[in-house]
Amino acid sequence: MVPSPPRGARTRARLTVERLRDLYPAVTELRHENPFELLIATILSAQTTDRSVNLVTPELFRRYPTAADLAAADPAAVETLIKPTGFFRAKTKRIIAASRKLVEMFGGVVPSNIDDLTKIPGIGRKTANVILGAGFGVPGFAVDTHVIRLSNRLGLVRTKDPVKIEYQVCSMVPPEEWTGLSLRLILHGRRVCIARRPRCEECVLNDFCPSSTVRPKPRRTRATVAVAGPPSSRPVPTPNRPA
Ligand code: SF4
Numbered sequence: 001m002v003p004s005p006p007r008g009a010r011t012r013a014r015l016t017v018e019r020l021r022d023l024y025p026a027v028t029e030l031r032h033e034n035p036f037e038l039l040i041a042t043i044l045s046a047q048t049t050d051r052s053v054n055l056v057t058p059e060l061f062r063r064y065p066t067a068a069d070l071a072a073a074d075p076a077a078v079e080t081l082i083k084p085t086g087f088f089r090a091k092t093k094r095i096i097a098a099s100r101k102l103v104e105m106f107g108g109v110v111p112s113n114i115d116d117l118t119k120i121p122g123i124g125r126k127t128a129n130v131i132l133g134a135g136f137g138v139p140g141f142a143v144d145t146h147v148i149r150l151s152n153r154l155g156l157v158r159t160k161d162p163v164k165i166e167y168q169v170c171s172m173v174p175p176e177e178w179t180g181l182s183l184r185l186i187l188h189g190r191r192v193c194i195a196r197r198p199r200c201e202e203c204v205l206n207d208f209c210p211s212s213t214v215r216p217k218p219r220r221t222r223a224t225v226a227v228a229g230p231p232s233s234r235p236v237p238t239p240n241r242p243a
Pocket of ligand 1: 150153194199200201204205206207209210211212213
């Protein structure tokens with residue numbers, strides 16, 4: 001008999017952590033050598049692929065290795081360098097503004113707490129959590145479009161609000177798993193649980209995911225059929241007769 005899928009978001013969250021941990025490393029695909037490079041790469045990754053960011057950042061960081069260097073950069077030169085990532089004029093303004101703020105407020109050093117990180121222009125909660133987790137090893141659960149989709153499909157949450165998702169998922173898994181789970185959900189969303197056509201048949205979560213298109217239905221036994229049927233079809237219990 002096929003067992004029933006586990007009920008309860010907490011159990012599904014635990015299984016998701018365990019199975020994805022075996023499948024993916026807890027890494028961001030954005031190449032970086034330090035928190036400053038990760039911060040800039042994360043801003044550049046908006047509305048493009050990590051691959052296209054990785055194409056431009058080696059030369060960008062060779063020319064501007066520190067926040068002070070990028071804060072003083074000629075915008076036209078930066079635009080030329082980052083053009084392949086798209087929206088290059090707006091992104092140039094963002095990374096220069098972020099670098100200036102880093103210099104003015106934090107002496108050019110990327111802060112390692114979410115309150116200070118979110119004071120930097122272009123850094124929202126999602127980016128701050130990526131930097132905390134992947135840059136400093138501080139637990140952070142970044143919620144991007146993949147995490148929103150997967151956490152809903154897996155029945156961990158029922159909301160599209162990133163802040164609510166962050167709090168709800170973090171309440172279900174221990175802090176030491178927050179960064180890894182977020183990074184692995186992103187990788188799983190890119191490779192398997194794709195937005196338009198999830199590849200449920202090759203997904204390691206398909207036996208308990210409520211949205212799986214291939215999860216076998218639990219077989220109904222005679223007893224469960226009788227209990228689940230209309231009241232008139234249920235067996236009438238025989239009262240104990242006196243001896
Ligand atoms: S079973 Fe399908 S819907 Fe569920 S997480 Fe896997 S790919 Fe996504």
